[in-house]
Amino acid sequence: MRQSWLILGASSAMARGFARRVSEQGADVFLAGRDMDDLTRMAADCHLRGAPVAEALKFDARKPAGFAAINERLAQQDGTLILSARCRSRPRLTPTPP
Numbered sequence: 850m851r852q853s854w855l856i857l858g859a860s861s862a863m864a865r866g867f868a869r870r871v872s873e874q875g876a877d878v879f880l881a882g883r884d885m886d887d888l889t890r891m892a893a894d895c896h897l898r899g900a901p902v903a904e905a906l907k908f909d910a911r912k913p914a915g916f917a918a919i920n921e922r923l924a925q926q927d928g929t930l931i932l933s934a935r936c937r938s939r940p941r942l943t944p945t946p947p
Contacts, residue, residue: 850928850929851876851877851927851928851929852871852876852877852928852929852931853876853877853878853879853902853923853926853928853929853930853931854868854871854876854877854878854879854930854931854932854933855879855881855919855923855930855931855932855933856868856878856879856880856881856933857881857882857908857910857932857933857934858881858882858910858934859880859881859882859888859891859905860882860883860884860887860888860891864880864933865891867933868880868891868895869894869895869898871900872894872895872896872898872899872900872903873898873899874899875899875900875901876900877900877901877902877903877926877928878892878895878900878902878903878904879902879904879906879919879922879923880892880895880903880904880905880906881905881906881907881908881919882905882907882908883907883908883909885905885907888905888906889905891905892904892905902926904922906918906919906922
């Protein structure tokens, strides 16, 4: 059965290595994160490594309104969908008053 991986926070070093590995094993990869330029380059790399399907998806864990587009795209996928979450969010720094 075909495996598909949704990798959240896909721009991190750990997620990048993981995506490469499952691509080499022939799995489909959906790379989700905020930096679409980086994710698009990474999807091309995953495709060259053997992923039949490698797509970049816009995702920001802090903005749930964007989740629907990911759900719609993944609903079209056959086989088993597996989630790998590598999400991280930097806290917003506020200046300390004098």
